[in-house]
Amino acid sequence: MKQSIISTALFIQDILPALLRASGVTVKLTLYSIILGIVIGTGIALMRISRNKVLSGLGTAYVTVLRGTPLMVQILIVYFALPQLGLRLDKFSSAVVALGINASAYIAEIIRAAIESIDPGQMEAARSLGMSYGLAMRRIIIPQTYRRLLPPLGNEFIAMLKDTSLIAFIGGEELTRAGQHIISATFRPWPVYITVAAIYLCMTALFSLFVQLGERKLLQ
Amino acid sequence: MREIPMVELRGVCKSFGNLQVLKDINLRVAKGEVVSIIGPSGSGKSTLLRCVNYLERPDSGTVSIAGNPVPEDENALNKARAKVGMVFQHFNLFPHMTALENVMEGPVQVKKMPKHEAKELALSLLSKVGLADKADAYPRRLSGGQKQRVAIARALAMQPDVMLFDEATSALDPELIGEVLQVMRDLAAEGMTMLVVTHEIGFAREVSDRIVVLADGQIVEEGRPEKLLSAPKHQRTREFLAKILPARA
Ligand SMILES: Nc1ncnc2c1ncn2[C@@H]1O[C@H](COP(=O)(O)OP(=O)(O)OP(=O)(O)O)[C@@H](O)[C@H]1O
Numbered sequence: 001m002k003q004s005i006i007s008t009a010l011f012i013q014d015i016l017p018a019l020l021r022a023s024g025v026t027v028k029l030t031l032y033s034i035i036l037g038i039v040i041g042t043g044i045a046l047m048r049i050s051r052n053k054v055l056s057g058l059g060t061a062y063v064t065v066l067r068g069t070p071l072m073v074q075i076l077i078v079y080f081a082l083p084q085l086g087l088r089l090d091k092f093s094s095a096v097v098a099l100g101i102n103a104s105a106y107i108a109e110i111i112r113a114a115i116e117s118i119d120p121g122q123m124e125a126a127r128s129l130g131m132s133y134g135l136a137m138r139r140i141i142i143p144q145t146y147r148r149l150l151p152p153l154g155n156e157f158i159a160m161l162k163d164t165s166l167i168a169f170i171g172g173e174e175l176t177r178a179g180q181h182i183i184s185a186t187f188r189p190w191p192v193y194i195t196v197a198a199i200y201l202c203m204t205a206l207f208s209l210f211v212q213l214g215e216r217k218l219l220q
Numbered sequence: 221m222r223e224i225p226m227v228e229l230r231g232v233c234k235s236f237g238n239l240q241v242l243k244d245i246n247l248r249v250a251k252g253e254v255v256s257i258i259g260p261s262g263s264g265k266s267t268l269l270r271c272v273n274y275l276e277r278p279d280s281g282t283v284s285i286a287g288n289p290v291p292e293d294e295n296a297l298n299k300a301r302a303k304v305g306m307v308f309q310h311f312n313l314f315p316h317m318t319a320l321e322n323v324m325e326g327p328v329q330v331k332k333m334p335k336h337e338a339k340e341l342a343l344s345l346l347s348k349v350g351l352a353d354k355a356d357a358y359p360r361r362l363s364g365g366q367k368q369r370v371a372i373a374r375a376l377a378m379q380p381d382v383m384l385f386d387e388a389t390s391a392l393d394p395e396l397i398g399e400v401l402q403v404m405r406d407l408a409a410e411g412m413t414m415l416v417v418t419h420e421i422g423f424a425r426e427v428s429d430r431i432v433v434l435a436d437g438q439i440v441e442e443g444r445p446e447k448l449l450s451a452p453k454h455q456r457t458r459e460f461l462a463k464i465l466p467a468r469a
């Protein structure tokens with residue numbers, strides 16, 4: 001019994017460097033996808049609140065489709081469909097595209113809710129100074145949403161960090177995939193998966209802490 | 221030849237759905253004139269004011285500022301709005317900016333005034349409303365009366381031709397009303413053209429050149445304050461005044 005604990009500990013010590021290297025890819029994947037998601041999501045949010053019926057309709061359709069279909073299917077579509085359209089992306093880039101587009105739908109809703117929670121009197125005051133709609137958005141409305149955006153965007157980041165594991169299925173070399181490699185070489189699934197899970201947990205916990213600190217800073 | 225009025229509404233109508241809020245409003249405000257608008261809640265006072273700077277677009281009729289019809293085109297409309305200052309019941313200060321930044325925002329962003337120039341202008345306006353020492357304070361650190369005075373300074377920073385006040389003192393604690401009314405009184409004395417929606421009958425009597433009574437979306441009566449308040453002609457005016465003025469012996 002004691003021996004097996006020691007041997008497992010040694011085994012984990014052996015595989016840890018490879019897994020930690022792979023979690024670097026996971027973090028990078030998450031970060032890039034969230035950034036892409038914020039860029040696209042902001043555009044979609046502005047479309048959704050637009051008075052232009054066509055724009056807001058397109059925005060709504062975009063969100064509905066992406067939230068109504070499984071992320072796994074979206075990943076496979078991006079991975080297998082983009083080359084058909086002549087777009088050859090490496091695994092990492094197509095993973096960022098798939099995850100980022102998926103996140104953009106959720107982030108669009110987060111941003112839209114934050115904008116709509118701002119007192120309409122703010123827009124009126126800005127317009128009464130002669131500001132255009134766009135200038136009022138940029139100078140007055142959007143900056144007031146930052147504090148409200150941080151907690152839900154933090155949640156989105158954590159969800160994304162976990163969702164990146166799906167990328168293993170298209171062979172992306174992130175944390176889960178690295179674990180699978182080790183298992184196929186050593187045939188010891190459970191210590192590997194436990195270690196992988198523990199690393200995910202450490203990352204999400206650490207990031208939650210960052211978000212809380214950031215929130216406190218913004219609240220001051 | 222008559223002077224061109226600073227504000228002129230001609231046949232302005234406005235409905236929200238089935239509710240007709242403004243019915244054929246005709247109103248002229250001369251340069252330097254102070255006009256108070258009074259009337260029961262829901263009579264359309266705010267809507268009328270908001271039609272003057274097209275925060276609300278009239279369904280029909282025309283609004284002219286200094287003889288120029290308010291344009292339909294977005295860009296031109298933004299320029300026209302910049303010349304009409306507006307003060308709101310709930311101040312609507314920008315909470316993420318200091319008092320000084322609130323006042324500088326219009327000149328810098330809309331008029332493209334150099335920052336140091338805008339800062340000078342903003343500081344002089346803040347001291348004009350008695351808040352030079354609060355320049356670096358964020359709105360949440362200001363009292364209601366102070367917020368409203370910053371809001372007035374913010375509107376003045378655009379050097380407007382007309383100032384619109386929509387119940388500027390209604391959200392204030394009684395002891396803070398005076399300081400805001402004083403700023404408005406000073407402004408009137410300087411010759412600013414003002415359109416003031418108010419429940420402060422004392423202020424309307426003392427400061428305005430003319431009082432307009434709005435009821436059910438129509439101007440039922442207008443006239444010089446002393447005359448209108450002491451001898452109201454219209455039944456709706458009498459009812460309204462009876463409600464808000466303490467009973468007289
Ligand atoms: N955006 C809107 N949509 C629908 N109805 C509106 C809108 N704005 C105002 N109304 C309605 O129009 C009527 C007149 O409103 P308005 O705010 O102009 O009245 P008011 O005289 O300013 O009243 P108060 O003294 O309460 O401020 C009210 O019945 C109000 O409910």
Ligand SMILES: [Mg+2]
Pocket residue numbers: 265266267386387
């Ligand atoms: Mg009103």
